[in-house]
Amino acid sequence: MSRIENFYHRGVVTVMLIILLSPLVATLIYAFSSQWGSTILPEGFTLKWMTELLQDPRFLIALEHSLIICFGALALSVVLVLPLMFVIAYYFPRLDSVMNILILLPFAVPPVVSSVGLLQLYSDGPLALTGTPWILIGCYFTIALPFIYRAITNNMQAIHLRDLMDAAQLLGASTWKAAILVVLPNLRKGCMIALLLSFSFLIGEFVFANLLVGNRFETLQVYLYNLRNGSGHLTSALVISYFLVVLLLTLAANTVNKDKD
Incomplete structure (x- = not known):
């Protein structure tokens, strides 16, 4: 050059x-x-605005709510999706093209339209979930699914999953023992990237949180929306705090990855 x-x-x-x-x-x-x-x-x-924000109980509760919902949705995604991805990649690789279409469906329907449908389904009856964190965890699970599936699928292709499984089975490991002790550690970086991408997207989600839960389980974005008529300095402090949370989690995840390497 x-x-x-x-x-x-x-x-x-x-x-x-x-x-x-x-x-x-x-x-x-x-x-x-x-x-x-x-x-x-x-x-x-x-430091007035940042101090005022950190001393506001509503901000701390909203941050706690956002973290609970995001971590709950991500934990549910990993527990349900990771075994399914292994089964598809190892036993039914032809279904990968079908899954690539299915995981895009959450983005095919606008959030406002989805929210209206969910409000009609879960506002009453045996599953009255509107206004509770459970409905947000379910929504965030569908949002995180494309990020998690795509990142981990690319990681599985990079480690040559079938060759790795065949080598482990030649050494006497069963299929699931090889999956847990051999394949899973090699998917650590892919899982970390998927979780970080999903978290940075979910913690900023507003439409589902505002329409399905609102002030009944106030998250960071709903709290930010409620501050729209207040001080612009305080709103800017909240936005910086939001980016700081994402940055700290990213640095922590990178540190854990380096230590394990």
């Missing part, structure tokens, strides 16, 4: 990073600014 090409590629990457990070940096500055309206730069900086 010539010097001119290298400079061009670095320039394109730098411009893209500036475009992507500028809104986040501006939000961060606004969250810590005491006043920013009449001038190009903030007139001062303060």
